[in-house]
Amino acid sequence: MDPLDLMLRQLRAHGTVAGLSALSAPWTLRVAGEAAITLIAPAHEQIWIQHSDSAGPVPVEPRQVALVRGPEPFFCTDQPRPDGHDGRTGRVTPVHEIGPGQGQPWPLPELSESTPSALLGVGFYRPSGAPSTRLLAALPPVAVVTESPHLPPMRSYLETEFAKGMARPGIQTELDRLLDWLLVRLLRDWFDQPGTQPPGWYLALSDGIAGAALRFIHTQPDRSWTLASLAAAANTSRTTLVTRLRDLLGESPLAYLTQWRMELAADLLSDPGSTVAAVARQVGYADEFSFSTAFKRVRGVSPSALRTG
Structure with missing residues (x-):
């Protein structure tokens, strides 16, 4: 996907x-x-x-x-x-x-x-x-x-x-x-359409290296990705992967991964039956504390506060 x-x-x-x-x-x-x-x-x-x-x-x-x-x-x-x-x-x-x-x-x-x-x-x-x-x-x-x-x-x-x-x-x-x-x-x-400026993520999809990395991120957000493992999955070097995503997306592979995980987490937390610990695992975090810290840093609010607010 x-x-x-x-x-x-x-x-x-x-x-x-x-x-x-x-x-x-x-x-x-x-x-x-x-x-x-x-x-x-x-x-x-x-x-x-x-x-x-x-x-x-x-x-x-x-x-x-x-x-x-x-x-x-x-x-x-x-x-x-x-x-x-x-x-x-x-x-x-x-x-x-x-x-x-x-x-x-x-x-x-x-x-x-x-x-x-x-x-x-x-x-x-x-x-x-x-x-x-x-x-x-x-x-x-x-x-x-x-x-x-x-x-x-x-x-x-x-x-x-x-x-x-x-x-x-x-x-x-x-x-x-x-x-x-x-x-x-x-x-x-x-x-x-000619004259349109598509967003970087759209252009990246047609790039062999960046597109492969994005698809791994999007289909396996729960995997414990590192820069090395993501580069290996995309069949390229770490340097090439960082350069390609910075050129197309304006951010590093791991920064994009974190942003995407937090967007998915925000959706999962809207489910009344979800728990913060379960959502943390679904987006690749081993424990609730590290997930909550990352979520608050990116979204400006804690997962618990998002659910109750």
Whole structure:
């Protein structure tokens, strides 16, 4: 399992919104926060996304998909509208809200029965683990991905399913899982897109030496790794391994190992049935004391305090 695999296991679609309601200009949607990533896919017309962390409104064309980083709310509009006014009429545009809500999606409003200017597919992804924060940190506030050739068939299928409505047994789970697959493809396309600067851990996966070391760290965090044993497992020298990971990740192999172990430990400690001693063993520490010391140094709080807080 590589870093992207684990991070994606902890991001799951939740409450896909059937997005074939008619949105006739002028329209504004406020997308509520809470989601780690929100997927926005316009079908016919260009839309604009206004996020507080972006320099300005971001255009999204048909056959593009926007991945919007949360949890801050943002606006989706038919034209740039930073002040809420319609530039063509001067009137304030009514704002309609959607979002994951309290476990149930809010439906896209039927703003018009006429030919729509925009049809939106929307999916919400909630985080369920600390390692997913690495993935979120690697994304800009709004990542716009141009669809690669393998995506249009899936988009067409999703649009067909949306059009059939949500009042069918199992349809919510089906659409959520399809969007899980779509997120994996879109993230890979984004990181491989020209002009994008992927994070070091993503680049390291395609490196023969660094990638091998990361996979050992991620699949065997409970092993008593030393620099020598990790270098031997990756079939390289200690000097080469240190140089390669510093170049790609900006940190040493053992520093990365410690950070990863503490992220996994934070997730394991969230389980009410876990104990500090058991978690210590699962992330490669022989005793509770040394684990607690390392955890507090990295996370700024003791394992016991994290559990009770």
